[in-house]
Each structure stands twice: as C-alpha cells, then as structure tokens.
Amino acid sequence: MSASLTGAARLEARFADCADKNRAAFVAYIMGGDPSLKTAQKILDGLPGAGADVIELGLPFTDPMADGPAIQAAALRALNAGVRTKDVLNMASQFRKVDTQTPLIVMGYFNPIHHMGCEVFTKACVDAGVDGAIVVDLPPEEDTPLHSAFETAGLALIRLATPTTDDQRLPTVVTGTSGFVYYVSVAGITGALVPEADPVERAVKRIRAASGLPVAVGFGVRTPQKAAQIARVADGVVVGSAIVDAMAKNGVEEALDLTRTLSDAVHNARNEAIS
Amino acid sequence: MSTPPDHSIWPDAKGRFGEFGGRYVAETLMPLILDLESAWDEARNDPDFTAQMDTYLRDYVGRPSALYHAERLSEEFGGAKIWLKRDELNHTGSHKINNCLGQVLLAKRMGKRRIIAETGAGQHGVATATLAARFGLPCVVFMGATDIERQQPNVFRMKLLGAQVVPVTSGTGTLKDAMNEALRDWVTNVEETFYVIGTVAGPHPYPHMVRNFQSVIGREARAQILEREGRLPDACVACIGGGSNAMGLFHAFVPDESVRLIGVEAAGKGIDTGLHAASLKGGEPGVLHGNRTYLLQDDDGQIIDAHSISAGLDYPGIGPEHAYLHDTGRAEYVSATDDEALLMFQLCTKLEGIIPALEPAHALARVADLARELGPKGLIIMNMCGRGDKDVFAVAGHLGVEI
Numbered sequence: 001m002s003a004s005l006t007g008a009a010r011l012e013a014r015f016a017d018c019a020d021k022n023r024a025a026f027v028a029y030i031m032g033g034d035p036s037l038k039t040a041q042k043i044l045d046g047l048p049g050a051g052a053d054v055i056e057l058g059l060p061f062t063d064p065m066a067d068g069p070a071i072q073a074a075a076l077r078a079l080n081a082g083v084r085t086k087d088v089l090n091m092a093s094q095f096r097k098v099d100t101q102t103p104l105i106v107m108g109y110f111n112p113i114h115h116m117g118c119e120v121f122t123k124a125c126v127d128a129g130v131d132g133a134i135v136v137d138l139p140p141e142e143d144t145p146l147h148s149a150f151e152t153a154g155l156a157l158i159r160l161a162t163p164t165t166d167d168q169r170l171p172t173v174v175t176g177t178s179g180f181v182y183y184v185s186v187a188g189i190t191g192a193l194v195p196e197a198d199p200v201e202r203a204v205k206r207i208r209a210a211s212g213l214p215v216a217v218g219f220g221v222r223t224p225q226k227a228a229q230i231a232r233v234a235d236g237v238v239v240g241s242a243i244v245d246a247m248a249k250n251g252v253e254e255a256l257d258l259t260r261t262l263s264d265a266v267h268n269a270r271n272e273a274i275s
Numbered sequence: 276m277s278t279p280p281d282h283s284i285w286p287d288a289k290g291r292f293g294e295f296g297g298r299y300v301a302e303t304l305m306p307l308i309l310d311l312e313s314a315w316d317e318a319r320n321d322p323d324f325t326a327q328m329d330t331y332l333r334d335y336v337g338r339p340s341a342l343y344h345a346e347r348l349s350e351e352f353g354g355a356k357i358w359l360k361r362d363e364l365n366h367t368g369s370h371k372i373n374n375c376l377g378q379v380l381l382a383k384r385m386g387k388r389r390i391i392a393e394t395g396a397g398q399h400g401v402a403t404a405t406l407a408a409r410f411g412l413p414c415v416v417f418m419g420a421t422d423i424e425r426q427q428p429n430v431f432r433m434k435l436l437g438a439q440v441v442p443v444t445s446g447t448g449t450l451k452d453a454m455n456e457a458l459r460d461w462v463t464n465v466e467e468t469f470y471v472i473g474t475v476a477g478p479h480p481y482p483h484m485v486r487n488f489q490s491v492i493g494r495e496a497r498a499q500i501l502e503r504e505g506r507l508p509d510a511c512v513a514c515i516g517g518g519s520n521a522m523g524l525f526h527a528f529v530p531d532e533s534v535r536l537i538g539v540e541a542a543g544k545g546i547d548t549g550l551h552a553a554s555l556k557g558g559e560p561g562v563l564h565g566n567r568t569y570l571l572q573d574d575d576g577q578i579i580d581a582h583s584i585s586a587g588l589d590y591p592g593i594g595p596e597h598a599y600l601h602d603t604g605r606a607e608y609v610s611a612t613d614d615e616a617l618l619m620f621q622l623c624t625k626l627e628g629i630i631p632a633l634e635p636a637h638a639l640a641r642v643a644d645l646a647r648e649l650g651p652k653g654l655i656i657m658n659m660c661g662r663g664d665k666d667v668f669a670v671a672g673h674l675g676v677e678i
Contacts, residue, residue, distance in 0.1 A: 062578040063451065063563060065458040066301045072445055084575040110299060111561045115576030137299045137562070141289065162303040164465055169306055187303050188463035 008156035010131045011103040011179040014053055015214040015235055022270055024231035026263040027216050028052035029107065029240030030247070030255075031074035032059055032091055033083030040078075043252045044095050048102045050256045051263025054216075054236065055095075056134070059088050059108030066136045068191040070241035074248065085112045085121075089128040096129035105132040105158065105179070113146065122149040132156030132179045140172050147176060156180075161207050161215075163187050163199070174211035180236060181207050183217045191241025194220045201233035208235070224265035231269035237262075282529050282605060285596070290479020290566075293602065295595035298478040300565045303462045312480045314385050319487060324380070331376050332491065335409070336366050338373075340492075342499035342656070347626040348639075354646035355509065355653025359629070360496045360524065362660050369632065369661030370492060370520045371402040375471055377488035379406040382469035389464065390414040392471045393457040395422055395450035395516065396587035396634070397429025398661055399473030404438035414438040417456040420448035422586045425669050447580045450516075450590045454564050474517025475594030478565030482594050489523025496656050497527045509649055510535040513658040514638040515608070516552065516588035518597045520660035525606060535607060537645065538597060539638045541583035542610035552581035554593040555601050555608045568595045584613035584673065585633035587661070611640035617673055619643070620663060632661035633670070 005013050018025040028047050033040050047055050060078040064071060078088075085108075092104055106125070113121045113135065125133065132155050138146065140159060150157040156179025164187060165173055174181060183203055185195030195217070204215045216236025221227050223242075230237045239262050247255035285292040300308060318324040332338040341361040349357045362370040375392075382390060390407045392414070394400030400416040407414035416433055420442045423430050433440050446452035461470045475482045475489070493511070500508055511528050513521035515538040528534045543551035551557055554569040561570040563578060571579040571591035581591045600606035611619075619639040624630045631639065635658065642657050649655065663670070671678050 060577075062446065063455050065455040065564075066303075066462065068459075079577060084577075086575075111563060111570070111572065111578070112576035114560075114562050114567075115572065115574075136301055137565075139298065139300060139302055139305045141305075142297055142299055160302040162301075164303050164306045166306060169309075173302065184303060187465050189459045192463065 006129065007131050007154040008178040009154065011054065011156055014103050015180055018053055019235065023267045024234055024269065025053035025216065025236040026051055026266040027054040027056060027218070027236050027238040028243060028259050029056040029058060029238060031071060031078055031244055032057045032088030033078035033081060034074040034244070035077045036081050037083060037087055037091065039252060041091055041094055043247060043255055044091055045098055046252070046256045047259060048099055050259035051267065052102065052259060055102060055104045056107045056238065056240070057088060057092060057104060059085055059106050059112060061109040061112060064109060066189055068189040068241060070191045070245045074244045085116060086124070089124050089130065092128040092130045103131045104129065105134060105156070106130055107134040108136070110135050110138045118145040118149045122153050122155065125155055126153050132158050134158045134160065134182055136160070158182050160184050163203070170207065170210045174207065177211065177213065180214040180216050181211050182238070183207055183215050183234070184219045185217050186220050188219065190219055191222070192220060194226060195230065197229040197233055200230060204234045224261050227262050228265040228269035231266040237266050279532055280603060285599065286479060286483050290483070292596045292599035295568050295598040296479055296482055296566050298565060299562050299567065300478045301462060303465060307465050308478050314381060315480050315484050318381055318384060324384070327380060328377060332373070336372050336376060337364065338491065339495045340364050342496055342503065345627050348623065349646065351622070351626055352643045352646035354651060355649040355655050357642060357646060358500060358508070358654070358656045359659040360492060360656055362492055362520065362658060363632065363662035367402045367405050368664065369398040369402065370489060370523060370658070371399045371473060372405065373491055373523065374473065374485050374488040374519060375399070375402040375406045377484070378469070378471040379410055379412070382412070383410055385469065387469035388412065388467045390469055390471055391417070391457055391460050392473060393417045393450065393453040394473065395453070395589055396585065397422070397426040397433065397665060398587060400438070401429050401432050401436070403471045404433045404436035407438060408436045415441060415460065417441050417443050417453040417460070419450060419453050420444045422449055426586055426665060427668065429665050449580070450586070451578065474519040475522045475596060476517045476564060476566055476568065476592060482566065482596055485519050486522045486526055486596060489519050490526040492520065492523035492658060493525060493527030496524060500654070500656060504654055506654070507531055507534050508654040508656045510537055510645055511656045512537045512539065512638050512642050512645065513660065514539045514588065514634045515593060515597065516541070516590045516634065517592070518594040520658050522594060522596055524656070524658040529605065536600065536605065537641065538606055538608045539641045540608060540610040541585060541588035541637055542612045543582040545612055546610060550582040552583040552588050552590060553610045554591060555597070556610055558591070560598070563592055566595045568592050568598045584616060585637065587632070587634045588637065609641050611637040615640035617670065620666070620670060629659065630663035631659060632663045633666045635660050
C-alpha cells in the first residue's frame with residue numbers, strides 16, 4: 001500500500017487489503033472531543049495499534065436523532081467541553097502526523113456542515129487528511145451539494161443502506177457512492193437492538209452486488225461474539241457505542257483494550273470453526 | 276408592474292418551498308416517508324376521504340368555528356375592528372385536532388397499528404391521544420420533562436385518554452427533544468407506526484399535509500368575513516411556534532395580495548437577551564428534523580435552545596413554508612415577549628370573557644399595535660388557536676398567586 005493514497009482511494013485500498021487477507025475490516029467509532037480534545041486525541045492515536053482498520057470520528061451535534069443514549073451522551077460531553085466541528089477536524093490533522101495509512105472518515109449530522117458550507121467543509125476535510133464522511137440525515141435525494149464537492153476532491157461520501165432499503169430503492173442509494181457502503185443492520189438507533197447474522201448476510205450480498213463496493217455493517221454490534229459473527233458475512237464490522245461506553249466508564253486504556261478484543265475477534269473470525 | 280409570484284406552485288416534487296423544506300431524514304425512514312407521500316397523494320384526491328374528514332370535522336370537532344367580533348378588545352385598542360377566529364372552541368381546546376384528525380384517518384387508511392406523537396404544551400398530544408382513543412389505536416406521546424412539569428393538566432388528560440406519556444430528559448427536555456425521541460421511536464418501529472407530527476414542519480410531505488388539514492381555518496374565516504363585512508380583512512394575525520395555526524389561517528389568503536399576513540413569534544425575555552424562540556428574527560437557515568428552514572443555532576451550527584413562557588412556542592425552528600413566505604416578503608413576522616403575552620392573557624380574559632392560551636396571547640399583543648396603526652376602518656382577523664385553561668396554573672405562578 002502506498003502512503004500517498006488519500007480519500008476514497010485510501011479507503012478502498014484498505015478494504016482490498018483486508019479482503020486479500022481473507023478477513024473483515026474492523027471499523028472503530030469514537031466521538032470527536034469526548035470527553036475532551038486531549039483525551040479523545042489519545043484514544044484516536046491509539047486505535048490503529050489496537051487493531052482498527054478504519055476509523056470513524058464522530059462530529060458532535062446537539063440533536064443526534066439517529067443515535068442511542070451512549071452516543072447522545074458522548075456528543076453532549078464533547079459540546080459541553082466546548083468542542084466544535086473544526087476542533088474535531090483538527091484532531092484528524094494531528095492524527096495524520098503519526099498515521100498516513102489508516103483511513104479516517106467523519107460521521108455526523110448535516111446542520112454543522114451546512115452551516116460551514118459544503119465547499120468549505122470539503123476543503124477542511126482534505127486539509128485535515130479526512131478520507132470521507134457519513135452524514136446520517138442526508139439521504140441521496142438531498143446530498144447533491146456535498147456529493148459533488150466530495151467527488152471533485154476525491155473524498156468518499158458514504159451512503160447508508162438499511163433493512164427498509166428495498167430492491168427498488170437500492171440503486172438510488174448506491175449510485176455515485178465510493179469507498180464502501182454502510183449497512184445499518186437493524187431498523188433503529190445506534191447501540192440498541194442486536195442484529196442477526198442471517199438477514200445481515202443476505203443484505204450484504206444484495207448490496208455488494210448492486211454497488212460493487214465493500215459493505216461494512218454497524219448499529220447494535222457490541223460484543224466480540226457478535227462482531228465475529230458479522231465478520232464472517234460482511235466486509236467490515238463497525239463498533240461505536242460499546243467503545244464510547246467503555247471510555248466513558250473506564251477511560252482510554254479500557255476502551256483501547258476493548259478495541260483490541262473486538263478487532264481480534266473480527267480478524268480471526270473466518271479462521272475459526274463457525275460456532 | 277410585474278405580476279406577483281405564484282405561491283401556489285409550492286411545495287414542488289422534492290417537497291420544497293423555494294429553498295426551504297425537503298426531506299432530510301435517516302435512510303431507514305426514507306422508504307417510509309415515500310410511502311406516506313403516495314398514501315397522502317391518494318387520500319387527498321379521494322372524495323371519500325374528504326367526505327369522511329368533513330363529517331368528523333362537523334360532528335366530532337365541532338366545525339365550523341365561529342368568527343367573533345371582539346368589541347371590547349377593539350374598543351380598548353382604539354382602532355381597527357378585531358375579529359377572533361374561535362378555534363379554541365374546537366373539541367380538545369385548540370386547532371391541533373384539525374390536523375390530528377386528518378393524520379389519524381390517514382394512519383387507519385394505511386393500516387398502521389400504532390400512533391406516536393411529540394408534544395410541547397400538550398395540546399397536540401391531547402388531540403392525538405383523543406383521536407387514537409376514538410379509533411382504538413395505541414398511542415405513545417413524547418413530551419419533554421420540563422414541559423411535563425409546566426403542563427400537568429394536559430399530561431393527566433392524555434393518560435385518561437389511554438395514551439402512554441414518555442418523559443424526555445435529553446437536551447433541555449422541551450419540544451425539540453421530544454421530536455428527536457419520537458423520530459428515534461419511529462426509526463425503531465417503522466412498519467407498524469404512524470408518526471403524527473403536530474406542526475407544519477418535518478420532512479415532506481408533513482408540512483404540506485399539515486397545512487392542508489389546518490387550512491380549514493382560513494377557508495372558513497375568509498367566507499365568514501366576506502359574509503359579515505362584505506370584504507376581505509386588512510390583516511390576518513396568528514402566533515407561531517412551528518407555525519401550524521398561522522399556516523392554517525394564512526393559506527386561503529395567500530393569493531389575496533391586499534391582505535397582510537402577520538406571524539407573531541415568541542420573543543421570550545427579549546430577542547436581544549438570547550432567551551427567545553424567534554427563529555426568523557433571531558435565527559438563520561439550517562437543517563433540523565427533516566427540513567431546511569430558519570433555526571436558532573450558534574456559529575458551529577449547533578442548535579440553541581428556545582425560550583418562551585409558552586411551551587407551545589418553545590421550538591428553535593419554524594415550518595419551511597413560513598421561511599419561504601418570510602424571504603419572499605408575502606408574510607410579515609414580528610414578535611411578542613413573555614411579559615406582553617401575560618398582560619394580554621389577563622386583558623382578553625377580563626374584557627371578552629375568553630381565557631386565551633398563552634400562545635395566541637402573543638398574537639394579541641401585536642394585534643393591539645396593528646389595530647391602532649390601521650385605525651377605525653381597519654379589519655383584522657386573529658386566530659384564537661387555543662384556550663387558556665391549560666395555562667391557568669402556570670400563569671398563577673408567574674403572577675405570584677398560590678392556587
């Protein structure tokens with residue numbers, strides 16, 4: 001892998017690399033600036049060493065309506081510490097000083113991006129070494145301004161597919177997307193319901209065929225066992241709420257320990273007998 | 276002179292009113308919203324649905340509501356003739372039931388088995404719980420913990436009606452947080468649940484649908500004033516939180532260029548104090564709760580909590596059609612403070628024997644100025660969108676009276 005890759009290409013190279021090794025990518029989510037910029041930077045910089053193949057860095061928002069209690073609380077902690085969107089992008093810049101290999105995407109809601117302006121946000125992402133973004137409340141029908149700015153800059157605007165995305169709608173969701181597709185494994189909020197492997201496997205196959213992209217699965221994956229189950233059928237496994245919870249309760253080291261346990265489970269899943 | 280713009284072309288196919296509106300929701304909800312849109316398009320073009328609505332509006336809600344000449348208020352303000360559209364006389368005590376009726380009938384038509392709603396003052400929650408009881412559907416109402424505290428009578432009414440009232444403690448525990456929680460419930464229970472949104476906001480088709488259900492207010496008022504006065508009014512005035520009662524009154528008058536449309540936002544403790552709910556006067560365009568509109572937000576696009584003495588106006592956004600009418604200049608938007616609303620609450624009660632809700636008491640404060648401005652030949656229609664029974668305990672508290 002070349003160190004010069006950035007944006008969607010850096011993401012795609014990482015997923016291809018994992019596929020070559022016959023393992024799923026482990027995608028770790030943390031909230032930017034939670035509980036403070038300094039602590040969050042420590043965990044961010046430690047994630048690759050703990051086995052994270054891809055990093056999702058949350059942009060805090062006052063009204064995170066797709067998130068469960070863990071990530072809502074994390075966003076509030078960050079906002080109460082005075083953390084703003086530009087501070088989280090600055091965390092990414094700091095991270096890039098020590099790591100140019102690990103893909104990093106930001107995940108948040110549209111209003112702070114809209115307020116900054118799609119062009120300005122895109123340039124800030126490029127400057128910070130951010131490779132892509134997931135904007136939860138920005139469906140394909142509304143994402144043209146950000147999508148075209150990202151496309152020009154070579155960044156990935158990652159779309160979400162869900163259990164309610166039927167065959168008729170799937171092409172709308174995957175057209176023009178890059179990097180990977182994020183499959184929301186359950187209808188609900190983050191960190192609540194637990195997905196079953198069988199329907200996830202069927203969905204992943206369907207989305208992979210329609211998009212030609214790797215499919216990472218998230219929402220409700222909390223334990224190494226569940227992460228391993230999903231890793232057998234998907235190209236990537238995303239864990240967020242569990243890591244955020246571990247950090248809130250027990251601090252950076254515990255959160256990184258959990259990340260290590262989860263990433264081991266994901267990386268070894270396909271070598272073990274199917275349980 | 277150029278022809279006036281045709282406002283009737285909005286919303287367009289994407290649910291836009293000019294640059295406002297749209298459909299900013301999580302992907303899980305998108306297919307459901309699209310389903311809702313086609314069900315709504317079918318229903319509104321079905322004469323049977325309209326006939327069903329009309330029957331319930333007449334026999335259950337008690338429409339048409341009266342248009343009442345408020346003689347003593349007109350005399351007190353010393354100017355224009357003031358007519359009150361008496362939507363506070365509706366079943367459940369506010370305009371909210373016009374919309375709930377439509378949405379619950381639509382939910383039945385779509386085969387949905389569960390109703391959810393958010394509520395601020397509790398009027399929308401009560402109206403939704405009422406219709407859910409009438410049509411035998413389980414109902415869950417999300418209400419901010421702060422609002423539960425200041426609207427106890429409505430909480431008890433909802434419980435009597437069989438609804439489950441879920442206190443929302445996230446954020447500041449007011450209307451916007453209740454809406455976040457309702458969206459979280461909806462995204463978790465997508466197939467069986469119908470989300471009855473209480474105002475002309477949210478993702479398309481809600482702003483269009485709610486306006487349509489509320490527009491009965493303006494249609495009646497327009498016919499009534501023509502019958503009583505033989506001419507159109509000079510101005511229509513209504514208070515604005517999300518803006519459903521105002522949109523309901525304004526809609527029929529939008530093509531009548533001679534009629535001024537005036538929305539009154541809640542200025543709380545004063546717009547310059549930062550403690551207010553005036554999204555148009557003190558906010559800027561952004562995206563929240565499924566639509567692009569004016570929002571109270573900081574320089575990072577984080578939503579700022581609204582403040583108003585009235586729980587029903589305590590919302591940091593406004594319906595996208597109001598944002599459009601504001602930017603095109605077709606409607607004017609002004610504001611009234613907590614103190615002004617408290618004064619008008621008492622004045623209207625003493626002079627007309629009508630206890631207004633704190634929400635329309637805001638509108639009355641600007642009607643007073645406008646009446647003087649227009650003079651004795653002027654005609655004003657104000658929407659008395661809710662009655663104040665729910666507010667008497669809170670008002671007593673503000674006046675330092677123990678009940």
